[in-house]
Amino acid sequence: MNDTALEQDIYLFHEGNLRYSYQLLGAHRDRQNGEEGIRFGVWAPNAEQVSVVGPFNDWDGRKHRMERVNDEGLWFAFIPEVDKGMIYKYEILTPHGHLRLKADPYAFSSELRPDTASKVYPLDDYEWKDKEWMKDRQSRNIYESPISIYEVHLGSWKYIEPEVFYNFREYADMLIPYVKEMGYTHIELLPIMEHPFDRSWGYQITGYFAVTSRYGTPDDFKYFVDQCHQQGIGVILDWVPGHFCKDEHGLRRFDGEALYEYANPSKAEKTQWGTLTFDFARNEVQSFLISNAIYWLKEYHLDGLRVDAVASMLYLDFGKEDGEWELNEYGGRENLEAVSFIKKMNEAIFEEVPNCLMMAEESTSWPLVSSPTYIGGLGFNYKWNMGWMNDMLKYMETDPIHRKYHHNLITFSLFYAFSENFVLPISHDEVVHGKKSLLNKMPGDYWQKFANLRAFLAYMYAHPGKKLLFMGGEFGQFDEWKDLEDLDWELLDYDSHAATKRYMEQLHLLYREMPSLWELDHKEEGFFWIDAQNYEQSIVSFVRNGRTSQDQVIVVCNFTPEVYHDYKVGVPKQGSYKEVFSSDAEHFGGSGQINGVGLDTVPVPWQGQDQHITMTIPPLGVSFLKRTSANKEEDHEE
Structure with missing residues (x-):
């Protein structure tokens, strides 16, 4: 990178407009003074000193101190003897005189938990073979196409043994043929960014740019996406820009002060989840998050992002009691900084990746979620229809004798079905924590449970909107989702479950072959x-x-x-x-x-x-x- 380009990137980063900040910061191959090595860059404006430490210098922060290049807190270092696969952290001297070891916020790979160091992992070694898919995607009208999404948590779809998982490449060999057989158009993965705790399912992240080592390397994940595309399957990834976990090696008080999070605890604390909210007003945080979304879409050829917990970003009082939050400057409860950020983010993403899917999990009646920003919308192109989901599950759980008293639950959604571009979601959140599996929600005897399930799924696929179903629902998993175990595949040895799987295959075939079921979904x-x-x-x-x-x-x-x-x-x-x-x-x-x-x-x-x-x-x-x-x-x- 020449000096002029470097200065321009640094300027844009601090302005909140650097869409590829992961190319500026993090660990990258470089050549300086005729030597090959790794250039490290980190943002830590409150730090007194920053060093790169690892086995290459015996974790001694005196050996590779970084140089502060501006008052806004960018630090850089070049280390010749480091290459791909080496682990490292940043040793940060805080304003209070404490030394902290932090993982790299921009690292592309990390150690396998419980270890927490970052790994040097350049991204330019993989050769993609999905040119045909990527070319076709540019001209595809996603709104007038069939979209049926299989939502997957890889670690509990199939595993080797508890807490020991297959590699992304092995999942490609197993999962993709299954998804093709079932007839889905897309796979949606629960977050695969690096996270310390398995049972957070990836929603409490420490490494936003790092593919979790649970399932392999960045190249392994590229292979998974590449194979999906070559087999005609799109890939959507859950993405969590609303909050991050408090683990000591992560983003929390990164340089000794509130940096990625709000300094005001009433805005920073997500008390419901024990996490911290990003400071959406801070320019460098905007560059971090917008770059992160673009990174997953561009570097991994992903077809879209499902943005988690958008309501938690939009409302200052989300999940909080009276006295735990403060009104905005106009006396409202909206987080105006988050609203502005979301619009800016979506504008940037669609300029960089025009035909991608940006799906908001937004659980309130916020208007124009899936409308362009130039008419006042948030700028997503899809919204999860949580109202339909809640109404239909409540209706289906009702004994058929009493359903006539709740008839509006199956008809009300058509009053607003075309106000947004909707996805009809039956996600992991609806089949866990005592909510029962989709099959076991159904009333009646054994036969009626399966008949209710088939009727519900047929109505779902006939109703306007794209479709999403969590794994296990397609063959009538009886137990609710057990996140520490894999699916009950042995159920397919029983006629009713095998017939339900066959039913979903045929329902998908019908869906994909009938343009009337998707061509005018949003009209x-x-x-x-x-x-x-x-x-x-x-x-x-x-x-x-x-x-x-x-x-x-x-x-x-x-x-x-x-x-x-x-x-x-x-x-x-x-x-x-x-x-x-x-x-x-x-x-x-x-x-x-x-x-x-x-x-x-x-x-x-x-x-x-x-x-x-x-x-x-x-x-x-x-x-x-x-x-x-x-x-x-x-x-x-x-």
Whole structure:
């Protein structure tokens, strides 16, 4: 890096506008005075002295002291004898005269826990082979494409033994064929940044730029993503910019003072989680976080980030009691600095990685989360639909006898379904800490639990919005998620679980082959009710539209165990309809109450439509119907 470029990067870093600060700071191969070595850089404005220490100097801070290059606290050092794989830390002399050993905030790799040193690991040794995927991604319309996400915690998907995990390359060999077989379009990984405590699931981070050593090296993770792309699978990563853990070797009071966190404890403390909030107003922290998002998207070719706990960033009183927080300058509870940062972050990300996915886990009714910043939005392009998730799980947990009293829970989401670009999430948070597994939430006997699960999943895939399902749900895991054990794969030896897995495979096939189920996900013309009012029988019916008249599907859902023969359903077009998918088919474990012959329309108005069909409504079942032929007059008109 020449002096002019270095000065420019330093200026942008302190302005909060250096989008690639990980190229300035951290440990990088360099050549100085004819010698090959590693250049180290760190931001520690309050430090009296900073040294690089490790086995190469017997952890002696007197041997490789860093040079402070400006008043804003950037320190650099060049060490010839250090190369890839060497471990190191920064020894920091605080303003109070204490020596602290800190991991590098910009390290690309770390020691395996419980050890905490950073590792030198240049990122330019891997040769990518996903050019076709990356090229196609540039022109892909993500809004009008099928997106079905398999959410995975690698360490408990499969492991060698408790606390001993497979390598990313081994997971690639096992997980990718499974995801392809199931029919998902994307894998979403719980955070794989370096974290000290397994049971934080990666959400309490110490190394924001470091791939966790639990599963291998940065190159191993690149291989995993590369293989996903070559097999047609996108990769989304959970990302946690809202808070960080307090472990001594991490970011907390990095140079002896509050640096990455707010100095004001009422803003810094996340008492609910025992973590610290980033100081979103500090320019260098903005450069750190924005660079971190871009780093994962660019260096690892990721297709998107799911941004964790956005509400905790937006609200000063999130998870706090009265007296534990302070109003903003306008007397409100919004964290105005965080709002400004989020907008700036998203603007930067979409300029650098235009067609990526930025998905907000935002649990409140904050407006325009997935709208551009130029119209006042936060700038994400997707938002998790937590309202739909809460309503539907509450409804499905209700005994079918009482569901008629809660009918609004399955219809209310359509009042706001097009106010944001939504993902329908059934995530890890809903199947842990005593909440029961998705299957075990379902009421009824053994057969009814599986039938309820199939009906719920069919309704989910028919409802507007992209889809996300946590691992284990696809084959009906009976126990809730056990984060210290792997999934109960032995359940697939039992017919009902094997049939549920087969059901999800076929549901995904249907989903991907029917543009009406995803092409107009975010537009009102993609959906209309046929009948949303039949609360007495807990039956709803609706139409999903694609861009052409042929891409239309009628969906009929029955959330009771009653069978109804000769049931009238209004349809928008004349002709003959075929049941192309039924959650009650016998090979899925259903009762076999299917409509095996064509359903011809009767020219008598019903449910607001000009004609209707008469069909069998299966128990706890969902039917997908497509028109297969029309009368001659309509054929001529079309």
